[in-house]
Amino acid sequence: MHCAQFLPRWLYHLNIVSMVTINRGKGAREAGKRRYHESCRGMVTRRQKVAATVVTDDAGQGGTIAGQDNNAGRRGGAGHSMVQLITPTGERVSHPEYDPWVRDVSDEQLCSLYEDLVVIRRIDKEATALQRQGELGLWPPLLGQEASQVGSVRSLRDDDFIFPSYRENGVAYCRGVDLADILRVWRGAASGGWDPYAVNMAIPQIVIGAQTLHATGYAMGIQNDGADSAAIVYFGDGATSEGDVNEAMVFAASFQVPLVLFCQNNHWAISEPVRLQSHTQLVDRGAGFGIPSMRVDGNDVLAVMAATRVALDRARRGGGPTFIEAVTYRMGPHTTADDPTRYRDPNELEDWAAKDPIGRVHALLDRKGLFTAEFEAGVRTKADAVARELRAGCVGMPDPEPLDVFKHVYSTPNSWLDRQQDHYSRYLASFGDPAGATQEEGAR
Amino acid sequence: MTQMTFARAINSGLRRSLDNDPKVLLMGEDIGTLGGVFRVTDGLQKDFGKHRVVDTPLAESGIVGTAVGLAYRGYRPVVEIQFDGFVYPAFDQIVSQVAKMHYRSRGAVKMPITIRIPFGGGIGSPEHHSESPEAYFAHTAGLRVVTPASPQDAHTMIQQAISCDDPVVFFEPKRRYHDKGEVDESLDPNSAPPMGQARVVTDGSDVTLVAYGPLVKTARDAATAAADEGVSVEVIDLRSLAPVDFATVEASVRKTGRLVITHEAGQSGGLGAEVAASITERCFYHLEAAPVRITGFDVPYPYSKVEMHHLPNLDRILDGVDRALGRPNSLSGLEG
Numbered sequence: 001m002h003c004a005q006f007l008p009r010w011l012y013h014l015n016i017v018s019m020v021t022i023n024r025g026k027g028a029r030e031a032g033k034r035r036y037h038e039s040c041r042g043m044v045t046r047r048q049k050v051a052a053t054v055v056t057d058d059a060g061q062g063g064t065i066a067g068q069d070n071n072a073g074r075r076g077g078a079g080h081s082m083v084q085l086i087t088p089t090g091e092r093v094s095h096p097e098y099d100p101w102v103r104d105v106s107d108e109q110l111c112s113l114y115e116d117l118v119v120i121r122r123i124d125k126e127a128t129a130l131q132r133q134g135e136l137g138l139w140p141p142l143l144g145q146e147a148s149q150v151g152s153v154r155s156l157r158d159d160d161f162i163f164p165s166y167r168e169n170g171v172a173y174c175r176g177v178d179l180a181d182i183l184r185v186w187r188g189a190a191s192g193g194w195d196p197y198a199v200n201m202a203i204p205q206i207v208i209g210a211q212t213l214h215a216t217g218y219a220m221g222i223q224n225d226g227a228d229s230a231a232i233v234y235f236g237d238g239a240t241s242e243g244d245v246n247e248a249m250v251f252a253a254s255f256q257v258p259l260v261l262f263c264q265n266n267h268w269a270i271s272e273p274v275r276l277q278s279h280t281q282l283v284d285r286g287a288g289f290g291i292p293s294m295r296v297d298g299n300d301v302l303a304v305m306a307a308t309r310v311a312l313d314r315a316r317r318g319g320g321p322t323f324i325e326a327v328t329y330r331m332g333p334h335t336t337a338d339d340p341t342r343y344r345d346p347n348e349l350e351d352w353a354a355k356d357p358i359g360r361v362h363a364l365l366d367r368k369g370l371f372t373a374e375f376e377a378g379v380r381t382k383a384d385a386v387a388r389e390l391r392a393g394c395v396g397m398p399d400p401e402p403l404d405v406f407k408h409v410y411s412t413p414n415s416w417l418d419r420q421q422d423h424y425s426r427y428l429a430s431f432g433d434p435a436g437a438t439q440e441e442g443a444r
Numbered sequence: 445m446t447q448m449t450f451a452r453a454i455n456s457g458l459r460r461s462l463d464n465d466p467k468v469l470l471m472g473e474d475i476g477t478l479g480g481v482f483r484v485t486d487g488l489q490k491d492f493g494k495h496r497v498v499d500t501p502l503a504e505s506g507i508v509g510t511a512v513g514l515a516y517r518g519y520r521p522v523v524e525i526q527f528d529g530f531v532y533p534a535f536d537q538i539v540s541q542v543a544k545m546h547y548r549s550r551g552a553v554k555m556p557i558t559i560r561i562p563f564g565g566g567i568g569s570p571e572h573h574s575e576s577p578e579a580y581f582a583h584t585a586g587l588r589v590v591t592p593a594s595p596q597d598a599h600t601m602i603q604q605a606i607s608c609d610d611p612v613v614f615f616e617p618k619r620r621y622h623d624k625g626e627v628d629e630s631l632d633p634n635s636a637p638p639m640g641q642a643r644v645v646t647d648g649s650d651v652t653l654v655a656y657g658p659l660v661k662t663a664r665d666a667a668t669a670a671a672d673e674g675v676s677v678e679v680i681d682l683r684s685l686a687p688v689d690f691a692t693v694e695a696s697v698r699k700t701g702r703l704v705i706t707h708e709a710g711q712s713g714g715l716g717a718e719v720a721a722s723i724t725e726r727c728f729y730h731l732e733a734a735p736v737r738i739t740g741f742d743v744p745y746p747y748s749k750v751e752m753h754h755l756p757n758l759d760r761i762l763d764g765v766d767r768a769l770g771r772p773n774s775l776s777g778l779e780g
């Protein structure tokens with residue numbers, strides 16, 4: 001039982017307690033419990049409200065409680081320390097707690113992670129170009145978030161199940177989703193790009209936060225089945241404000257399901273900075289629900305991998321959910337339809353460019369003497385090939401047929417819809433053109 | 445009179461409401477610094493401050509739920525839902541709280557909340573960005589539902605909605621945001637036609653064609669095309685979807701004897717059904733033919749490569765007009 005469950009809820013709502021580091025003692029547990037009951041009886045005094053409160057955290061990661069005095073979330077890094085294994089300049093720093101989780105990562109694997117990062121960036125660039133050229137309706141760039149996506153997805157087993165948002169196209173690539181299938185939705189040629197069961201990855205979610213509940217339910221199913229796989233859900237900093245995400249954490253904690261809540265804090269929700277969503281570090285959201293929580297450098301592929309492995313191991317051993325805040329940055333616009341110059345200080349971009357997820361692995365490989373000309377050329381060839389395949393898959397994708405509009409709404413015949421389809425085919429036929437090529441004017 | 449876009453006309457109406465009533469405040473995602481994803485609130489935060497034009501956390505239930513509290517406290521919140529498909533997290537607050545508070549408090553608590561929702565399709569967006577959910581709200585007792593179709597109406601109706609003591613769901617036809625029109629910004633909303641009133645857009649004598657929101661323009665174009673073929677179509681812009689101004693539609697149908705209704709939303713349980721049933725009840729003996737509905741299909745809004753098949757267009761509307769007139773049409777020979 002996590003003590004956080006006994007915290008009076010007004011502490012979160014009022015934001016008036018000062019930040020206190022975690023105390024693992026029993027006294028703290030009792031104190032938390034007592035105050036909860038008092039608040040239930042409506043006997044909370046003003047003094048009690050401002051009194052510091054403590055919470056234990058089974059993960060032993062150290063946790064915090066929201067408060068006005070807590071500038072940590074605003075500044076970043078001042079509260080929860082951020083796990084980092086590769087510095088921005090490519091130095092491999094040791095971390096007693098997390099090193100063991102990536103000790104098996106060989107030089108060869110590190111090179112392969114580097115290739116993933118480069119290829120994903122290339123995919124993102126190519127897709128952005130395809131949008132500019134009118135081949136895609138929209139594209140949500142993941143520029144800057146490559147390490148968060150690669151480090152997490154490369155920690156999974158094939159039988160783990162992924163619930164992504166719209167931005168996890170790097171995750172999709174690593175999962176083996178067909179390149180054209182990644183673009184299908186963004187080209188407007190389908191409402192879902194791939195078969196989730198073929199890759200154990202759900203189709204992208206645009207309704208912010210909704211997928212967190214799906215992942216929780218999926219994990220409840222894994223638990224019921226007695227399997228040792230896990231579910232992982234990707235969501236953004238902005239999403240943490242949605243009711244669905246908070247309800248997901250309630251369910252996940254209550255049932256102790258095998259779930260990894262993977263929050264990419266890329267600092268922006270379209271034009272809204274993360275501080276508008278949260279007074280504290282996002283990692284505290286998880287802790288507040290009694291979920292072991294970690295804050296990692298999301299631009300450090302190795303740190304992300306270590307944290308995800310910690311979480312997956314806990315999940316597989318019946319230890320319940322884990323919340324990971326991957327601290328990263330959305331280097332591009334929200335989507336190709338967005339203009340970030342309207343709300344973002346360009347200096348911020350420069351700061352984050354210095355923490356680039358690819359640059360640091362490059363530097364690390366260099367230090368190790370692994371970044372040979374031959375290796376570099378190999379990676380470039382691979383990226384070029386993937387980009388070519390992506391483009392060919394996109395422009396060569398057959399357009400859907402007019403009557404596809406009626407497909408897949410139900411799994412069994414439906415009299416209302418069947419009638420509408422019949423009428424619409426008669427309508428199309430009335431042009432003497434069954435393909436309905438005369439429908440160009442439609443959407444005007 | 446000033447030439448301006450639909451979006452600008454709403455912006456100007458919002459500005460006037462903010463100017464005229466200190467209790468008016470705007471809330472929503474990305475409406476402040478960014479000025480909204482469609483720039484409808486552009487510049488308003490700069491001029492009225494962060495306390496009156498509020499960028500909220502990303503939570504629709506939160507936005508509408510806190511608007512209820514603000515209304516309790518005497519404010520007139522105008523909330524923006526970024527896209528039609530994102531109103532559902534707030535559905536509970538709208539249906540159970542916003543709509544019913546006046547009733548439940550026996551008239552003691554007013555909910556003068558305006559919920560602005562860009563709606564409809566035709567802009568090539570991915571899923572959840574092109575929906576027409578108006579029937580859910582029109583079906584909910586306690587809500588008024590309106591949708592302007594021209595920049596002038598957008599400008600006056602947004603002000604009327606804000607000053608209305610009842611909650612108003614204000615649907616903005618997003619594919620018309622960039623359309624331009626003459627707007628008289630000095631027009632007093634109190635002397636302009638009330639938002640609850642339908643408007644005859646083009647006079648005609650053969651068929652009554654009822655539309656609203658994004659399809660009013662399409663309906664007008666259809667009327668022009670029909671005129672070329674010698675058919676006189678009277679186009680009515682409903683403007684208000686709850687309640688519907690049936691008197692205006694009825695007067696027209698008594699004259700034409702024929703009724704076609706068009707909307708982007710799916711057919712079943714939609715506004716077209718309500719209009720057809722009510723007009724049939726009111727003037728059955730004046731009808732020369734069964735009412736015809738030209739609507740979107742009962743499908744989730746389709747992906748953009750086929751959305752033009754879902755959306756009623758000029759040809760489909762004219763096919764419906766032919767059917768109402770008993771002229772050869774795509775369903776000739778079929779009874780219903």
Ligand SMILES: Cc1ncc(C[n+]2csc(CCOP(=O)(O)OP(=O)(O)O)c2C)c(N)n1
Nearest residue numbers: 167206207208236237238239268269270530
């Ligand atoms: C329920 C809902 N409300 C609003 C939106 C519009 N919207 C799309 S993305 C976005 C911001 C999301 O920010 P975040 O969760 O941080 O994810 P990121 O885009 O940064 O990856 C918003 C408001 C939406 N898609 N769904």
Ligand SMILES: [Mg+2]
Nearest residue numbers: 236237268269
């Ligand atoms: Mg974000």
